[in-house]
Amino acid sequence: MTLLECKHLTKKFGKRNVLSDISLQVNGGHIIGLLGPNGSGKTTLIKLICGLLTPTSGEIYVNEMPIGTSSKKVISYLPDHSYLNDWMRVRDIIDYFEDFYEDFESIRAYDMLAKLKINPSDKLKTMSKGTKEKVQLILVMSRRADLYILDEPIAGVDPAARDYILDTILSNYDENASILISTHLISDIENILDQVIFLQNGVIRLHTFVDDIRQKEQKSVDALFREVFKC
Amino acid sequence: MSWNLDSDRPIFLQIIQKIQTDIISGFYQPGDKLPSVRELASEASVNPNTMQKALSELERTGLVYSQRTSGRFITEDHKMIQHLKSELAQKIIEEFLEHMSQLGIQREEAIALITETIKGETK
Numbered sequence: 001m002t003l004l005e006c007k008h009l010t011k012k013f014g015k016r017n018v019l020s021d022i023s024l025q026v027n028g029g030h031i032i033g034l035l036g037p038n039g040s041g042k043t044t045l046i047k048l049i050c051g052l053l054t055p056t057s058g059e060i061y062v063n064e065m066p067i068g069t070s071s072k073k074v075i076s077y078l079p080d081h082s083y084l085n086d087w088m089r090v091r092d093i094i095d096y097f098e099d100f101y102e103d104f105e106s107i108r109a110y111d112m113l114a115k116l117k118i119n120p121s122d123k124l125k126t127m128s129k130g131t132k133e134k135v136q137l138i139l140v141m142s143r144r145a146d147l148y149i150l151d152e153p154i155a156g157v158d159p160a161a162r163d164y165i166l167d168t169i170l171s172n173y174d175e176n177a178s179i180l181i182s183t184h185l186i187s188d189i190e191n192i193l194d195q196v197i198f199l200q201n202g203v204i205r206l207h208t209f210v211d212d213i214r215q216k217e218q219k220s221v222d223a224l225f226r227e228v229f230k231c
Numbered sequence: 232m233s234w235n236l237d238s239d240r241p242i243f244l245q246i247i248q249k250i251q252t253d254i255i256s257g258f259y260q261p262g263d264k265l266p267s268v269r270e271l272a273s274e275a276s277v278n279p280n281t282m283q284k285a286l287s288e289l290e291r292t293g294l295v296y297s298q299r300t301s302g303r304f305i306t307e308d309h310k311m312i313q314h315l316k317s318e319l320a321q322k323i324i325e326e327f328l329e330h331m332s333q334l335g336i337q338r339e340e341a342i343a344l345i346t347e348t349i350k351g352e353t354k
Contacts, residue, residue: 031278163276170273190238194278211241211281220238 001064003028003147003178004049009058011044011202018044019202022058026178028146031169031192033210033221034182036199037229042182043080045199046151049180050077062147073102076145078136080152084124090135091120101143109142112168116161129156137165141172148179154188166192187222196221198228234275242277246285249275254294254305255316265295265303 002025009022019041026032036042047053049060051067062071084093090113097104113120116134124132133156140148150169154162162185170192173179183189190196190210198206205228213224236245253259265271265286272282286303289295293311297303306312331341 029280031280166276167273170276170279171269175279187238191236191242191275191277194280210278211243211284214239214241218239222238 001028002026002061003063004180005061005064006045006049007059007061009045009048009060010056011041011048011053012056017202019048022202022204024197024204024207026147026180026195028176028178030194031179031181033186033189033193033196034180034199035184035186035196035221035225036205040199041202042199043151046077046149046180046182050075050149074146076140076143076148078140078148078150078153082124082132082136084132084136086125087123089121089123090118093124093135093139094120097139097142103144105142105144108172109138112138112142112172116164130158130161133157134161134165137168141168144174146177148173148177150179150181152183153181154183154185159188162188186225187220190221193221198225200229234277236275236277242281243285243288246275246277246282247288250285250289251294251315251319254312255319259305261305261307261309261312263305264301265305267302 004024004026006022006024009019010017011019022045034042034045044053048055049062049067051072060067063074065071088096094106094109097109098106110120113135116138118127118131118135118138124135127135133153137150137153140150148169153169154165157165166189169179181189181193193210195207195209196213197204210221213219213221217224219227234246234249236242250259250265259265266274268279268282268286271286272279275282286295290297290303293308294306294315295303296306328338328341331338336344
């Protein structure tokens with residue numbers, strides 16, 4: 001079964017085409033990097049898949065069903081900005097997620113918090129930007145979802161914690177689940193990716209296996225990205 | 232244990248080399264059980280699919296075999312391991328000679344340099 005399928009997806013904001021004729025398929029069990037320069041349409045594509053925007057034309061299917069309640073149930077989404085209430089304590093947010101999502105596992109959340117030395121009684125308000133990001137990622141990865149969509153998950157986090165977060169991502173998803181990660185920090189994450197999608201001005205420039213890039217071009221994904229998107 | 236993988240060469244090839252080296256050096260003994268794909272992937276910070284691909288390739292060459300329910304094991308064929316060892320050693324020597332010839336150093340001179348270096352070490 002195809003986990004995610006986009007067919008001729010187009011999104012316009014006013015007259016501007018933000019995404020034009022995007023078609024792609026993703027099966028379960030992959031970690032896919034969604035890469036592209038600023039303004040290439042990464043976040044827009046993610047928001048369409050999450051059902052937060054509606055396409056101008058084209059279709060999206062998750063588990064062969066159109067976007068709706070059923071797709072939201074199986075997608076765990078980390079947005080590029082926080083939507084959590086600052087006055088809440090981590091513990092309260094975990095309770096909230098527990099109520100909200102059937103597939104949320106508090107035990108895993110508390111376990112990851114302990115490993116990153118985050119106190120569950122702390123309020124979000126008192127935390128640094130990086131720590132808040134860690135909390136959000138923990139919440140997202142504590143669900144047993146089919147598709148994890150992470151929009152810039154490691155941007156504000158220090159390099160040491162980045163390693164732990166990548167490890168968290170690797171060890172906390174099911175074998176049949178897939179992860180779509182959008183980021184600029186390619187060199188930090190490229191070893192955990194098995195596929196990449198290069199997005200440029202709203203069209204897919206490249207969708208391929210990472211080791212194919214290394215084999216054919218003898219280059220890292222980071223080096224290829226710099227070459228393709230040279231300013 | 233550090234994996235030190237480069238991003239500009241296929242990761243699965245580097246994983247294969249790394250595990251081969253670990254077998255030859257005796258880090259993994261013949262008959263040892265390998266950690267699971269998950270554990271290895273997490274240790275090396277690579278995608279589990281990539282690790283799976285590398286292990287399948289090692290299995291194809293016979294260096295590793297899998298028992299359906301209990302996991303993957305290192306071959307108990309000592310000859311095969313010996314053979315791999317001399318094969319890899321051969322490759323390293325060829326690469327070394329290639330580098331030397333790029334520096335304009337001929338074989339005899341290279342051998343003399345090696346002997347000298349070893350003498351220096353044992354002093």
